[in-house]
Amino acid sequence: MKRKRPIFSNSSRKEISVLSTLGRMVVLLGLTFIFLVLVRFYPPATRLMQHVVGTSVWQRLYGLFHVETALGREQLILVGIVLSCFCLALLIQILGLWFLRQFRR
Numbered sequence: 001m002k003r004k005r006p007i008f009s010n011s012s013r014k015e016i017s018v019l020s021t022l023g024r025m026v027v028l029l030g031l032t033f034i035f036l037v038l039v040r041f042y043p044p045a046t047r048l049m050q051h052v053v054g055t056s057v058w059q060r061l062y063g064l065f066h067v068e069t070a071l072g073r074e075q076l077i078l079v080g081i082v083l084s085c086f087c088l089a090l091l092i093q094i095l096g097l098w099f100l101r102q103f104r105r
Contacts, residue, residue, distance in 0.1 A: 031089035053077055
């Protein structure tokens with residue numbers, strides 16, 4: 001019986017080394033940390049975050065997650081900031097890797 005190849009299998013792709021994976025992880029964590037520091041210490045980023053938290057959509061999140069205390073609101077805001085910074089860092093890393101791949105061709 002012949003085995004089917006998985007959909008995403010591509011024999012022409014090179015394996016990614018552990019060192020490369022660790023490097024990507026360090027870059028991703030570093031970018032996330034930089035964005036978190038910007039939100040904390042760069043006034044325009046802080047004002048943007050405060051604007052987003054003041055929107056009606058964000059206020060609905062409090063009801064969706066049954067957040068009723070000030071501590072709960074602060075925790076939800078912190079989770080939102082961290083997730084946003086991580087997603088932005090991931091997007092930048094993916095675009096950077098894509099540009100590097102295009103540049104090497």
